[in-house]
Amino acid sequence: MKLINKTTIGWLVVAIAGFLVLQLAVTTGIISAYYEITLVTILINIILAVGLNLIIGFSGQFSLGHAGFMAIGAYTAGIITKYFPTYTGLFLGILAGVILTSIVALIVGIPTLRLKGDYLAIATLGVAEIIRIVIVNMQSVTNGAAGLSGIPYLSKWPLIYVFTVLTILLVANYTQSSPGRATIAIREDEIAAESMGVNTTKYKTIAFILGAATAAIGGALHASYFSVIRPGDFTFNKSVDVLIIVVFGGIGSITGSVVAAILLGFLNVFLQPFGALRMIIYALALIGIMIFKPSGLLGNKEFTVSGLLRLFNRKSAQGEG
Amino acid sequence: MSLLEVKKLTKNFGGLSAISNVHLELKENELVGLIGPNGAGKTTLFNLLTGVYQPTEGSIEIETNGQRESVIGKKTYTITDMGFGRTFQNIRLFKNLTVLDNVLIAMHSKSKVGTLKSVLRLPSYYASESKMKKEAIELLKIFSLENKVDELAKNLPYGEQRRLEIVRALATKPKVLFLDEPAAGMNPQETADLTALIRQIQKDFKITILLIEHDMSLVMNVCERIYVLEYGRMIAHGTPEEIKGNKQVIKAYLGGE
Numbered sequence: 001m002k003l004i005n006k007t008t009i010g011w012l013v014v015a016i017a018g019f020l021v022l023q024l025a026v027t028t029g030i031i032s033a034y035y036e037i038t039l040v041t042i043l044i045n046i047i048l049a050v051g052l053n054l055i056i057g058f059s060g061q062f063s064l065g066h067a068g069f070m071a072i073g074a075y076t077a078g079i080i081t082k083y084f085p086t087y088t089g090l091f092l093g094i095l096a097g098v099i100l101t102s103i104v105a106l107i108v109g110i111p112t113l114r115l116k117g118d119y120l121a122i123a124t125l126g127v128a129e130i131i132r133i134v135i136v137n138m139q140s141v142t143n144g145a146a147g148l149s150g151i152p153y154l155s156k157w158p159l160i161y162v163f164t165v166l167t168i169l170l171v172a173n174y175t176q177s178s179p180g181r182a183t184i185a186i187r188e189d190e191i192a193a194e195s196m197g198v199n200t201t202k203y204k205t206i207a208f209i210l211g212a213a214t215a216a217i218g219g220a221l222h223a224s225y226f227s228v229i230r231p232g233d234f235t236f237n238k239s240v241d242v243l244i245i246v247v248f249g250g251i252g253s254i255t256g257s258v259v260a261a262i263l264l265g266f267l268n269v270f271l272q273p274f275g276a277l278r279m280i281i282y283a284l285a286l287i288g289i290m291i292f293k294p295s296g297l298l299g300n301k302e303f304t305v306s307g308l309l310r311l312f313n314r315k316s317a318q319g320e321g
Numbered sequence: 322m323s324l325l326e327v328k329k330l331t332k333n334f335g336g337l338s339a340i341s342n343v344h345l346e347l348k349e350n351e352l353v354g355l356i357g358p359n360g361a362g363k364t365t366l367f368n369l370l371t372g373v374y375q376p377t378e379g380s381i382e383i384e385t386n387g388q389r390e391s392v393i394g395k396k397t398y399t400i401t402d403m404g405f406g407r408t409f410q411n412i413r414l415f416k417n418l419t420v421l422d423n424v425l426i427a428m429h430s431k432s433k434v435g436t437l438k439s440v441l442r443l444p445s446y447y448a449s450e451s452k453m454k455k456e457a458i459e460l461l462k463i464f465s466l467e468n469k470v471d472e473l474a475k476n477l478p479y480g481e482q483r484r485l486e487i488v489r490a491l492a493t494k495p496k497v498l499f500l501d502e503p504a505a506g507m508n509p510q511e512t513a514d515l516t517a518l519i520r521q522i523q524k525d526f527k528i529t530i531l532l533i534e535h536d537m538s539l540v541m542n543v544c545e546r547i548y549v550l551e552y553g554r555m556i557a558h559g560t561p562e563e564i565k566g567n568k569q570v571i572k573a574y575l576g577g578e
Contacts, residue, residue, distance in 0.1 A: 170440055177439030177446070178429045178453065181418075185426045188415035195371060195409075197401035197430030197493050206436055300417070 010305030015165045022161065035269070040157050040225050042265035043164045044218045049245040049257040051214030054171050056243075057252035057300070058180070059207035060187030061113060062121045066215050066242050068128030071234035072104060073097035073216025074223040075135060075142055078151045081224060085152035090224055097216040104131070105212035106205065113204045128239060136231045147230030148223070155224040163221060167214050172254055174210060183207050187252075248289060250296030255303040260296070323348050323384065324497055324529055325370070330379035332362075332369055332553075339365045340553045343379070347497060352523050352530045354544035354561075356537075358573055361550040363533045364410055367499050371407050372397040402430055406495030408486040410502045410533070416475035420466060420485060423474050424457040427492035457492065463525075464488050464518070480511050484518075491522065497529045498522075504536045516542055541565070549573065 022039065025031040031039060048066060055063045077093030084092065112123040135142045142148065155163075174180045183203045185193035194200050223229045249260030267285060271278040289297065327345040331338065339362045347353060357363050368374045370381060372395055381392040385403055392400055401407075406427075415423050432453055438446050461467045464484045469477060474485060483503055490498055503519070504512045516539050523530050534540045540547060541561045549557040549564060551573040557564060564570055 173440045173442055174436070177436075178425065178432055178434040178450065179436045179439050181422055181426050182429045184418065184422075185415050188417060189413050191373065191397075192409065192413040192415065193426070194397040195373075195401060195407055195413075196427040196489060197398050198426065199396075199398050199430070 006309055007304070007306045010309065014305065019158070019161055022157070026157070036157060038265055038269050040160055042261055043157070043160045044222050044225075045242070045245055045261040045265065046164050046258050047167045047214055047218035047221070048242045049249065049261050050168055050171050050254055051211040051218070052242050053246045053249075053251070053254060053257045054175065054207050054214075055211035056246055057250075058175050058187060059183045059204050061204055061208065062117055063124040063208070063211070064121045064236070064239050064243065065108075065124030065128035065131075066211075067234040067236065067238035068124075068131035069101045069105065069212040069215035070219035070222070070238065071128075071131055071135060071231070072101045073219030074229050074234070075148065075219075076100050076216070077220030078148045078223040078229055079141065081152050081154060082148070082150065085154070087154060089152075090154045090220075093224075094217060094220040097220045098213045101212050101216035102209050105209045109205045109208040110201070113201065113208060125236060125239070128234075128236065132231050132234055135234075142231075145231060147228060147232070149228045151223050151227045151229070153225065153227050155221045157225075160221050160225065163217055167217060168254060168258065171210070171214065174207075175254070179203060179206065244286065248286065248296055250298040250300060252300035253296065253298040253302055256296055256298035256301075259298065259303070263297075325384070326380075326382045327370070328380045328382075330366075330369060330381065331377045332365060332374060333377045338553050340369065340376075343550075343553075343555050345548060345555070347529050347531060350523070350527055350529060352519070352532065352543055352545050354540040354547040355531060355533045355550065356535070356540055356547060356564075357550035360552075362553040363550055364501060365553075366550070367407065367501055367533065370400075370499065371405060372400045398430065401493050401495075404494070404496035405499065406490035406493045406497070407499040408483075408490050408501055408503060410505065412482050412486055414474040414482060414485060414489070416473070418474060419471050420461065420474055420477070421454070421457055421470040423485060423489050424460060424492045425453055427489045428453050428457060431494055460488055460492055463522075480507060483507070483515075487518075487522070491526065495528060497531065500530060500532045500534075502533050502535065504534060504539055512536055512539055515539070519543055 022031070026036065048070065052063065052066050055061055073094070076097035077090065080093035080096055081089045083089070108127050112120060112127070115123055136145050138144070175184070182193070182198045183206070185196065185198055186200050186203060190200055245260045245264060246257055248264060249256030249258070267282060271281055274281060323346050325345070325347040327343060330340055330343040332340040343366065355363050355366070365374065369376050370392070372392065376393060382389050383392055383403060415426065432449060434446065434449050458467055458470065461470060464487065466481060466485060466488065469481065474482065477485060487500065487503060500519070504515050507515065519530065519532070520543055522528070532540065532544065544561060547559065547561055547564045548555055549570050556569045556573060557567045559567070
C-alpha cells in the first residue's frame with residue numbers, strides 16, 4: 001500500500017475538479033452572490049454532517065449536541081477575528097475553537113458516553129442547551145442574546161471548500177484505520193469489541209471529540225462568512241437539521257452525508273418560490289425517503305473511486321471479451 | 322507453574338448463587354474441559370474470568386511476566402490485553418464487517434497504532450497496516466478461511482462463523498483461550514474436524530485452552546483434565562477416565578441415586 005495509488009489520485013482529481021467547476025460557475029456568474037450563500041451553506045453542512053456521522057454512524061453513539069459544539073467554534077473564532085481581523089487571526093480562531101470544543105467534548109463525553117441510546121441523546125441535547133444558555137448569559141464576552149455582529153468576512157468560499165475537503169479526509173482517514181475499525185466494532189457489538197481488547201470508552205470518546213472538533217470548524221467558518229452570529233442560530237433545531245442530513249444520506253456513509261447535504265441544499269433553493277408550502281414539501285421528501293429507503297440514500301455503503309475503477313475495469317473487460 | 326488460579330469464587334445474582342466457592346487452576350499449555358448440565362454456571366464462570374461480571378467473593382489471579390496479579394476490578398479489554406481471549410456461546414461476530422476486518426479489530430490493541438498516526442497517514446501507518454493484514458491472512462489460512470477475507474461475517478455458513486470466532490480470539494494473541502461451546506450446532510463430521518483443529522491450535526500456538534462443551538465425545542477426546550459444574554458448585558475434577566466413572570457426575574447428568 002502506497003500513499004500515491006489510483007485511489008488517492010482519483011480522490012484528488014474529484015476534489016480539484018469539484019473546485020474548478022465551482023470556480024468556473026462563480027466567475028461566469030452561474031452562481032450569483034445569492035446562490036453563493038447556498039453553496040457555502042451546503043459546504044458547511046457537509047462539514048457538520050460528516051462530523052456527526054462519525055459519532056452516530058461509526059461509533060454508534062446517538063448525539064444531539066452538535067449545535068452546541070458548533071456554537072463554541074463560531075463564538076471563539078468570531079471573538080478572536082474581531083480582535084485580529086487577518087487570516088492569521090482566523091486560523092488562530094479556528095484552532096482555538098477546535099481546542100476549546102475538544103476540551104468541552106472530553107469533559108462532557110467521559111460521563112455521558114456511559115449512557116446508551118435515548119439517554120445519551122437527551123444528555124447531549126442538554127449539554128448543547130447549557131452551552132447556548134452560557135453564551136446568552138456571558139453578556140460581556142458574547143454580547144448575549146443580541147449576538148455578535150461585524151465579524152470580519154474572511155472565509156471566502158474557496159477557503160471553506162478547502163476545509164470541507166480536509167474534514168472529509170480527516171474523518172475518512174480515521175474510519176479506515178485501525179482505531180477507526182475499533183470504533184466501528186463498538187457500534188457492531190460492544191461486548192464483543194471489549195472482549196477483543198478494544199478500550200470502548202477511549203474510542204467512543206475519540207470519535208466524539210473528533211466529531212465535535214469538526215463541528216467547531218464548521219461553526220467558525222459560518223461565523224466568518226456570515227459576519228453575524230446569534231445564540232438563536234445554535235438551537236436544538238440546528239442539531240436536528242444536521243441529523244436529518246446524516247439520516248437522509250445514510251448512517252455510516254461519509255459520501256452519503258455529502259450527497260444528502262447537496263441534495264437538501266438544492267431542494268431548499270428550488271422550494272424558495274413556494275413560500276409556506278416549502279416546509280411541507282421538504283418534510284414530505286424526508287418521509288418519502290424514510291419509507292422507500294429507510295437506511296438512507298446510500299445506506300452504509302460508500303461511493304468510492306476504487307469502486308468506480310473496478311466498475312470501469314469490469315465494463316472494459318466485458319467490452320474486450 | 323499455574324497461569325490462572327481461581328479460589329473460592331462466588332457470584333450471587335440477588336438470592337441466586339450462580340457460582341459458589343469454585344476453585345480452578347490452569348497450567349501452561351494445557352487443554353482443560355469445563356462441563357456441566359444446562360444452567361450449571363459455565364458461561365457465568367467465563368464471564369467472571371473475563372471481567373464481564375464482577376465476583377461477589379473470591380479471587381482470580383493470573384501470572385503475567387512472572388508476577389501474580391488479581392483480575393478482579395479490571396475491565397474486560399485489560400484482561401484481554403493480559404492474554405485472555407474468548408469466544409461466545411451465541412456467536413458475537415461483527416456481522417456487518419468483513420472477515421478480514423473482524424480479525425484486524427482483534428489485533429488492534431496489540432498493534433499500538435495511534436489515532437494521530439492514522440489520521441495523518443504517516444509512513445509508519447502504512448507499514449503497520451500491511452503487516453497486520455499479512456498476519457491476519459496467515460491466521461485465516463490456518464482455518465481455511467483465506468478465500469473469504471472480503472466476505473461479510475454474517476454471510477458465512479454457521480460452521481465458518483464458529484471458526485472465525487476462534488480466529489478472532491487467537492488474533493488477540495492470548496496465552497489462555499476460553500472457548501464457549503465451539504461445537505454447538507455442528508454435525509458429527511464438523512465436530513470431528515473441530516476436535517482436530519483445537520488440538521492443533523493448542524500445539525501450534527502453545528496456549529492453554531479452557532473449553533466449555535456439551536459434546537462429550539469432543540471433551541473426552543481432547544481434554545487432559547475436566548472440571549464438572551453443577552448448580553454453581555464444582556462437583557468433580559480429574560482426568561477424563563476419572564470423570565467417566567465419577568458417581569456424582571453420572572448422577573448430575575442422568576439423575577438417580
